[in-house]
């Protein structure tokens with residue numbers, strides 16, 4: 383197996399503009415995430431910066447060369463079972479980056495005594511579902527029209543949960 387060209391590291395304040403740019407790229411695709419394009423890039427960057435500085439959020443990024451190609455955040459670390467959100471750039475999908483980011487989040491949850499991680503996913507997002515099911519997430523509930531889009535239409539959303547084993551295993 384060839385060694386991947388990307389690496390994973392914790393997200394820092396200096397990465398925020400690149401994270402927001404990646405989020406915008408994926409929002410423009412219009413299908414995978416709840417965030418809709420256009421959105422206020424500066425406001426989003428401020429919110430992310432505040433969450434990081436206040437230690438309300440933690441996250442990791444995947445970097446390939448100088449390019450930020452993936453990101454995962456634990457949205458609110460104070461939650462008992464925090465929700466995560468993740469994105470990988472279109473040209474870098476199906477290379478194992480999503481799985482590697484998830485493994486970092488699961489390790490964080492174990493170390494921080496969280497009983498589980500949760501996430502929300504559109505049920506037609508096959509690649510995401512394959513990744514989540516393949517790493518041990520199970521379906522919790524389907525929320526019909528759980529996400530309401532700007533045009534007023536609703537999209538079903540699936541809530542998933544990954545229990546963190548007490549033995550230290552996920």
Ligand SMILES: CC(C)(COP(=O)(O)OP(=O)(O)OC[C@H]1O[C@@H](n2cnc3c(N)ncnc32)[C@H](O)[C@@H]1OP(=O)(O)O)[C@@H](O)C(=O)NCCC(=O)NCCS
Nearest residue numbers: 414468469470475476477478479480481503509510512513
């Ligand atoms: C969903 C996403 C985060 C997954 O990250 P990724 O880097 O593409 O995923 P990986 O390469 O780690 O693949 C993980 C698994 O997905 C599956 N997979 C990969 N490519 C696939 C494809 N084209 N179709 C279906 N399943 C696929 C494989 O089962 C793989 O498992 P394996 O590691 O055992 O082979 C990424 O594709 C993405 O950002 N998509 C757009 C935004 C998005 O959907 N975010 C999540 C919102 S809930």
